[in-house]
Ligand code: ADP
C-alpha cells in the first residue's frame with residue numbers, strides 16, 4: 189500500500205499540472221470565465237466548507253444555476269488543488285441516462301478533457317470510464333446495482349444525489365440505503381441537490397443537515413408570460429387531446445414573426461410528441477427543413493440523437509424541440525427563447541385498494557410549471573405560453589406526489605431483497621415518506637404469486653434472476669422463459685413492445701381504419717402476437733428502406749418500431765449478462781416459429797393477470813376475480829371478435845378509467861394456464877408436475893402434454909439450478 193500511496197501521489201500532482209495548464213490556456217480561461225458567471229460559482233467556498241464540516245449537505249438552486257456541472261467539479265478541483273486528486277472518487281447520480289451522459293460530456297469539455305480521463309459516465313449497458321476517472325456520473329440505478337456487490341461503497345469519497353426534488357422512487361430508495369451507510373462510513377460525504385426550495389424535508393431526514401441555497405441571479409423582468417384564456421383555447425382542451433392546432437398555430441406564428449431563438453414545447457408524453465411531430469412535418473413552414481429543425485427529446489432516445497438538441501442550428505433555421513418533462517430540470521438547452529407548456533404530464537398513479545395502476549395524463553404541479561417557464565430566456569429575454577387558462581393553473585397542486593407513493597412497488601421490493609436489506613415493510617417504513625402498508629403488502633403478495641419470493645419473503649432462484657433484469661418482473665419472467673424454451677425471438681419483440689408506447693396508433697379521426705389495420709396482423713386472438721407480426725413486417729420493409737411507408741400504411745409508429753429494434757438488442761445483452769444464454773446467443777431460437785410456445789411464455793409472464801371468457805349467444809363477456817366484469821380497449825384484436833375459442837385471456841395491464849379496461853391481451857387454453865400460470869414452490873417440482881399431469885390427460889392430447897411436460901420439467905430444473 190505504501191507503493192500504491194506513492195503512485196497515487198504522483199498521479200495527483202500530474203492531475204494538478206494538467207488542470208493548471210488548461211486554466212492558463214486561452215480556451216481554458218474563457219471556459220473558466222463562463223463558469224465563474226454561474227450563480228453556483230459564487231457559492232463555491234461556502235459549499236466546500238460546508239462539505240468539509242458536515243457529512244451531509246443539501247444544496248438547492250434554480251435550474252441552470254450550475255449545480256450539476258459545477259458542484260461535483262468544485263469538489264474534484266479542491267481535491268486536485270490539495271494534491272490529493274487521485275485519492276478521491278466522486279459519484280454523482282442522475283435520474284435519467286440521457287442527463288448522465290450529456291452532463292459528463294459537458295463537464296469533461298469544461299475541463300478541457302475527453303470523456304474517460306478524470307470525468308466519466310456509466311449508464312445501463314453503456315459507459316466511458318478510465319483508470320484515472322475520479323468523477324463519475326451515473327444513473328441512480330447504476331449506483332443501486334453497485335451497492336449490490338459493494339455494500340460499503342469502498343473507495344468512494346463523495347456521493348452526490350442530484351435532482352432529489354423529483355422524488356423518483358429510485359432516489360427515495362437510495363436515500364434510505366445511504367442513510368444506513370453513513371454511520372458505517374464516517375468519512376463518506378453525501379451531497380443532495382435539488383432544484384426547488386422545499387429542501388427542509390431532506391434536512392430533517394438527515395438529522396438537520398445544513399441547507400445551502402444558491403440565490404437566483406437570473407432575470408425576472410425580461411420575462412413575459414402568456415396564459416391562454418380565450419374560449420377557443422378552452423375548446424381545444426379536450427382532456428384526451430392537447431390543443432395540437434393551437435400549438436401548430438403558435439409555432440408557425442413564432443417562426444414567421446418572432447426574433448430568432450429556439451422553441452421548447454412541453455408535451456404530455458411520447459405518444460403526443462410523435463403524433464404532433466407527424467402533424468408538424470406536414471405543415472408548409474414547420475415541415476420545411478430549410479427553415480425549421482424539428483427535434484424530439486424523451487427518456488428513451490439514443491445518445492447520438494440527443495447531441496443534436498444542444499447544437500445550434502444554421503442561420504435562419506429555427507430549432508423546435510418537442511419534449512416530455514425530461515427537459516424540465518435535468519437537461520438545459522441554452523438557446524431557448526420560447527416555451528410552450530401544455531401543462532400536463534403522464535403520471536403513473538396507483539390505486540392500492542384495487543391493486544390497479546393507472547397511467548393517465550394529469551396536470552403538473554405549480555412547481556413544474558415554474559420550472560418549465562424558467563427554461564425560456566436563459567441567455568436573452570424569453571416568453572412562455574401556458575396553453576391552459578389561469579383558472580386551471582390555480583387548481584394545480586403545489587408539488588407532485590413522490591413516486592414511491594403512487595406506483596406499484598414490486599420492482600422496489602425485489603431490489604430490497606436482492607440488497608439483503610431485511611424485512612421489506614420494516615425497510616420501507618424508514619423512507620422519507622413511507623408508502624401505504626397495503627401497497628407494500630400487495631407487492632409482496634404479487635411477488636409470492638409469481639414465484640419470485642417464497643413464503644418467508646426470501647428471494648427464490650427465479651427472483652434472483654429477476655433482480656438481474658432491470659425491468660418489471662413480468663417482463664423479466666418472459667425473457668427468462670423465452671430464453672430457456674428457445675423461443676427468444678418473438679419474446680424479445682413482445683417484451684420490447686411492452687416497454688415502449690403502443691406501436692399501434694389510433695388517430696382519433698381515423699379510429700376505424702387504424703383498428704382495421706391492426707386486425708390484419710391479428711393472429712389467433714393475441715395482441716402480443718399481432719405485434720410480433722407487425723414488427724417482422726416492418727423489419728422486412730426496412731431491408732428495402734421502406735419501413736416508414738410500411739408504418740404509415742399500417743398505422744404503426746415508426747419511432748416505436750425503431751425503439752423496439754434497439755430495445756431487443758439491449759434485452760438480449762442483459763440476458764447474456766445473466767448467463768442464461770451464451771454470449772453468441774446461437775441456440776435460443778430453435779422454437780421461435782412455434783406460436784403456442786410464445787403464448788405459453790406470455791402466459792407465464794402475465795399471470796396472475798388473467799380473466800375468464802364467458803360466452804353468451806351473440807358475444808362474450810369478461811370477468812376477473814378481483815374486479816368482476818371488465819372490458820377490452822377497443823383497439824385490442826380481441827375486442828373485434830364475437831367468439832374467443834379459449835377460456836382465458838391473459839392481459840398485460842388493467843387500467844381503471846370509469847370501468848376497468850384491459851390492455852393487450854392474449855387468449856390461452858386451460859392447459860397453458862395450468863402449466864405456465866402460477867409458480868411452483870421450491871423443492872416440490874415433482875408433486876406439482878404430477879398434479880398437472882393429472883389435469884393434462886384431462887385437457888390435452890397425450891403427445892402435446894408430454895411435450896409441454898418435458899419442457900416444464902426442463903425449465904424447472906434449469907431455473908432451480
Ligand atoms: P443545474 O444543474 O443547476 O440545473 P447545470 O449545471 O446543468 O445547472 O448547468 C449550468 C449551466 O451550464 C447552464 O445554465 C448552461 O448554460 C451550461 N450548460 C450545461 N450543459 C451544457 C451543455 N451540454 N452545453 C452547453 N452549455 C451547457
Ligand code: MG
Pocket residue numbers: 252255256257350517518
Ligand atoms: Mg442539474
